[in-house]
Amino acid sequence: MATMTYRDALNEALREEMDRDPDVFLMGEEVAEYDGAYKVSKGLLDVFGDQRVVDAPISELGFAGLGVGAAMAGLRPVIEFMTFNFAYLALDQIINNASKLCYMSGGQFKVPITFRGPNGPALQLGAQHSQACETYFLHAPGCKVVTPATPADAKGLLKASIRDDDPVAFMEGELLYNFKGEVPEEDDFVIPLGVADLKRVGSDVSIITHGKMVHVALQAADKLESEGIEAEVLDLRSIRPLDVDAILETVQKTNRVVYLEDSWPYAGAGAQVVSIIQEEAFDHLDAPVLRVTQADVPMPYAKNLEALAKPSVERVVGSCKKVLYR
Amino acid sequence: MAKTNTSSEAKTKDVLARHGVTAKIALELMQEMLLYRRFEEKAEESYAIGKIGGFCHLHIGQEAGAAGVIKVLQPEDYAISAYRSHTQAIAKGISPKAVMAELYGRVGGVSGGKGGSMHVFGRDARFFGGHGIVGGQIPLATGIGWKIKYSGENLVCVCFMGDATVNQGGFHECLNMAAVWELPVIYVVENNEYGMGTAFDRVSKAEISTRSVPFDIPASSVNGQDVLSTFEHFHNLTEEVRGGGGPRLVELRTYRFRGHSMSDPVSGTYRSTEEVERHKEESDPIAILRDQLFAEDVLDRDTLQEMDATAKTIAAEAADFADASPMPEPDALYENVWAETNAHGRLFFDGQRT
Numbered sequence: 001m002a003t004m005t006y007r008d009a010l011n012e013a014l015r016e017e018m019d020r021d022p023d024v025f026l027m028g029e030e031v032a033e034y035d036g037a038y039k040v041s042k043g044l045l046d047v048f049g050d051q052r053v054v055d056a057p058i059s060e061l062g063f064a065g066l067g068v069g070a071a072m073a074g075l076r077p078v079i080e081f082m083t084f085n086f087a088y089l090a091l092d093q094i095i096n097n098a099s100k101l102c103y104m105s106g107g108q109f110k111v112p113i114t115f116r117g118p119n120g121p122a123l124q125l126g127a128q129h130s131q132a133c134e135t136y137f138l139h140a141p142g143c144k145v146v147t148p149a150t151p152a153d154a155k156g157l158l159k160a161s162i163r164d165d166d167p168v169a170f171m172e173g174e175l176l177y178n179f180k181g182e183v184p185e186e187d188d189f190v191i192p193l194g195v196a197d198l199k200r201v202g203s204d205v206s207i208i209t210h211g212k213m214v215h216v217a218l219q220a221a222d223k224l225e226s227e228g229i230e231a232e233v234l235d236l237r238s239i240r241p242l243d244v245d246a247i248l249e250t251v252q253k254t255n256r257v258v259y260l261e262d263s264w265p266y267a268g269a270g271a272q273v274v275s276i277i278q279e280e281a282f283d284h285l286d287a288p289v290l291r292v293t294q295a296d297v298p299m300p301y302a303k304n305l306e307a308l309a310k311p312s313v314e315r316v317v318g319s320c321k322k323v324l325y326r
Numbered sequence: 327m328a329k330t331n332t333s334s335e336a337k338t339k340d341v342l343a344r345h346g347v348t349a350k351i352a353l354e355l356m357q358e359m360l361l362y363r364r365f366e367e368k369a370e371e372s373y374a375i376g377k378i379g380g381f382c383h384l385h386i387g388q389e390a391g392a393a394g395v396i397k398v399l400q401p402e403d404y405a406i407s408a409y410r411s412h413t414q415a416i417a418k419g420i421s422p423k424a425v426m427a428e429l430y431g432r433v434g435g436v437s438g439g440k441g442g443s444m445h446v447f448g449r450d451a452r453f454f455g456g457h458g459i460v461g462g463q464i465p466l467a468t469g470i471g472w473k474i475k476y477s478g479e480n481l482v483c484v485c486f487m488g489d490a491t492v493n494q495g496g497f498h499e500c501l502n503m504a505a506v507w508e509l510p511v512i513y514v515v516e517n518n519e520y521g522m523g524t525a526f527d528r529v530s531k532a533e534i535s536t537r538s539v540p541f542d543i544p545a546s547s548v549n550g551q552d553v554l555s556t557f558e559h560f561h562n563l564t565e566e567v568r569g570g571g572g573p574r575l576v577e578l579r580t581y582r583f584r585g586h587s588m589s590d591p592v593s594g595t596y597r598s599t600e601e602v603e604r605h606k607e608e609s610d611p612i613a614i615l616r617d618q619l620f621a622e623d624v625l626d627r628d629t630l631q632e633m634d635a636t637a638k639t640i641a642a643e644a645a646d647f648a649d650a651s652p653m654p655e656p657d658a659l660y661e662n663v664w665a666e667t668n669a670h671g672r673l674f675f676d677g678q679r680t
């Protein structure tokens with residue numbers, strides 16, 4: 001095992017995949033000469049040259065679509081959005097083209113493209129720069145959505161996403177880049193998409209979550225432990241494909257569930273998971289499934305309001321106790 | 327501020343007359359630019375001690391654009407901009423106190439602290455934001471132009487954007503529509519040569535002033551560090567647009583003296599320290615105007631110092647006001663998401679508020 005940051009783990013994944021497959025290229029704003037706005041692509045320009053590590057103008061619709069066309073024609077693009085907030089400009093290309101081309105063409109075309117970049121609320125960046133964007137990508141059949149929480153997951157899942165023959169929205173935690181963790185040193189460390197990971201084993205209540213919120217869930221579980229409650233934390237890792245078996249397994253074990261996410265509640269990932277649980281594991285539930293989410297408002301700038309808007313350890317602890325009727 | 331000005335123009339007399347600017351207006355422009363400089367420096371200071379958070383983009387070095395362009399507008403005219411807009415908001419008539427309090431995230435801010443540095447809005451001042459997504463304001467400006475024409479008003483809308491913004495698709499779509507419908511919109515590109523760490527010509531082929539050629543929109547380019555040139559240019563052009571002349575594209579050639587935002591370096595791989603220092607020496611808009619006014623004998627050192635003291639006082643008072651203003655009440659979290667509640671359906675879905 002090697003200890004490294006989430007940022008470095010992503011950098012290694014890009015390096016290895018670009019090394020392995022000459023059809024993989026990286027394009028986005030500031031990715032080459034500036035090493036990426038969050039320094040994820042540091043040093044790649046020197047290694048792979050400006051044909052494969054390409055600075056784009058601020059033209060999200062254009063370069064995302066360029067990637068889709070290049071993917072149809074046989075390349076394997078990695079398109080970086082400086083943050084996923086700016087991917088909204090490219091939603092037409094991602095939803096109407098990338099996600100539907102395989103189907104519309106009766107399977108003639110595959111679109112092996114990875115859209116990646118930071119996602120999720122950050123610190124006092126306000127309504128347009130601080131939001132979890134996954135629901136938009138989740139909603140469309142044809143697009144896969146991956147949300148790594150640790151350096152190991154970041155590396156293994158990015159490698160899998162780049163190799164995947166479908167469009168993948170690979171959503172990195174904006175506040176996780178400096179987060180350190182152990183990453184296996186094996187030659188080709190790939191984590192398949194669609195496999196959830198039990199980040200903590202417990203028997204009293206299940207916190208199911210994805211992305212950066214995994215860390216909030218783990219903190220909540222620590223707190224609960226000090227009060228004699230054993231919480232299990234299931235990290236979905238990818239929300240499409242979704243590891244339904246792992247979800248059902250934890251429900252059957254603890255019979256009580258809280259879904260935690262930092263996107264809005266309406267029609268989000270949590271809503272989908274709750275729907276699956278009540279359809280397929282209704283008889284195993286001892287309490288209604290609760291969700292802890294970002295407040296149902298655009299992100300306010302003011303520090304105190306922002307803190308109220310975000311999911312907190314306290315809110316997760318409170319919800320866990322509620323489903324335990326404590 | 328640079329000590330000397332190398333521009334030969336400043337040394338020639340009659341610079342005011344040549345630009346058609348009265349001494350009174352020139353002195354007002356000076357006072358305004360000093361305020362914008364001191365206001366931004368105060369914001370910088372407040373950011374450093376954690377009173378302001380998130381992204382904060384300063385206009386230091388580019389003040390002549392805010393002063394010279396907005397000075398020619400009527401109070402009812404509209405202006406809209408991106409995130410580097412504190413000074414433009416003040417120029418359009420929002421009080422420095424309310425802008426600073428917004429940067430602090432306090433109740434006394436223009437939006438009660440909900441917007442922050444990138445999102446300064448003032449409906450009464452007809453300053454329509456404060457937009458964080460590059461190019462997001464351009465369609466809005468076009469819509470404001472549509473409204474002006476629709477209602478038969480004798481007004482204009484000024485839309486500020488950065489150089490890197492002209493590569494967004496929406497820019498081209500909107501120029502076409504503004505041309506087709508002859509909308510009274512002045513699209514102003516503040517060309518400070520960089521979009522974050524990317525020099526304009528590394529990712530752009532055509533010069534900015536050629537970008538409106540396909541739409542038959544007259545374009546022009548002006549020295550945006552020389553506030554007198556900027557004022558003169560916009561004075562004439564705004565009246566053409568107001569008179570039904572259709573949209574215009576103007577490039578303001580300028581330079582940013584600070585990093586892209588407070589969290590970015592001033593110089594680095596993308597531009598050298600020497601380059602920044604040279605611009606500060608040679609093209610500081612305040613120093614340029616100062617030398618012009620000294621040469622004209624309409625300003626002396628003492629008066630300039632007084633004016634600067636006034637600017638510093640206003641900036642300090644803005645910060646004091648912001649600091650004294652309370653944080654928003656928790657209830658504010660759920661206010662203003664919609665303009666109206668609905669008697670029939672449920673609006674909120676997070677279990678905290680129903």
Ligand SMILES: Cc1ncc(C[n+]2csc(CCOP(=O)(O)OP(=O)(O)O)c2C)c(N)n1
Nearest residue numbers: 086410458459460488489490491520521522
């Ligand atoms: C659509 C979108 N893409 C990327 C960004 C990130 N970003 C913020 S400002 C900026 C550079 C803009 O440069 P320019 O238009 O020249 O304005 P300046 O900052 O120089 O005033 C970038 C890339 C964004 N805010 N919105």
Ligand SMILES: [Mg+2]
Nearest residue numbers: 488489520521
């Ligand atoms: Mg610029």
